[in-house]
């Protein structure tokens with residue numbers, strides 16, 4: 001039997017990158033998957049026998065409530081949606097701060113609030129939240145707002161794990177290092193001018209990884225499969241680092 005057979009998973013931001021890789025990995029592990037993204041067109045290539053797709057903007061609290069009702073019983077909630085703000089404290093604006101906390105944190109408050117009652121009613125469930133090593137775990141240059149939001153994700157994760165530990169609900173967060181996804185490609189392009197070239201900007205991201213390479217979305221997805229499955233049923237409240245040695 002596959003690791004996630006008989007389970008249903010709900011994923012936010014599954015249109016590309018780590019969310020997309022995780023939707024595919026969950027399905028490969030036997031789960032039924034509801035894969036959502038604000039950009040429904042990005043979900044087209046995901047539709048399969050085990051994967052159902054739906055548009056969902058995680059900034060829309062009412063839409064999250066409707067999506068939870070439409071999804072039916074869900075065993076695994078993977079909150080993957082998040083936005084990387086690049087900049088120091090002096091470069092950050094109030095509007096950027098508010099937007100990042102809305103997207104990276106409040107969205108998870110709303111999805112967990114929407115899916116928890118169903119999990120509690122059925123005696124358990126698994127919540128995975130996407131954090132980062134750029135958080136309370138590691139200072140990373142020009143990640144002032146981003147690190148604050150991801151530290152908050154770790155805090156929410158520990159809090160939820162604590163409050164529901166006797167109810168069969170496990171809540172963990174994933175803390176990747178630098179992973180080659182479409183949004184990282186955008187950040188490389190944005191940094192090209194300051195770095196001198198695209199190649200130099202890419203090399204700077206690789207240089208901060210002691211293993212000398214970027215992570216792949218499928219490597220993060222494999223961790224998500226493990227944490228979502230019963231093999232990990234003694235793990236809760238943890239910020240699991242998967243970073244190619246960035247925090248060493």
Ligand code: NAD
Pocket residue numbers: 012013014015016017018019036037038039042056057058059080081082083084103130131132133175176177178179180181182183184217
């Ligand atoms: P990405 O940034 O390339 O893609 C993000 C996806 O989120 C897109 O499909 C986009 O359409 C969707 N999205 C944007 N706004 C949305 C909204 N309001 N509602 C729903 N979906 C929305 O993907 P990624 O780089 O794999 O990042 C995914 C998560 O992993 C993020 O939380 C990110 O902070 C985190 N993370 C990424 C890295 C990395 O190096 N890529 C490292 C650590 C953590």
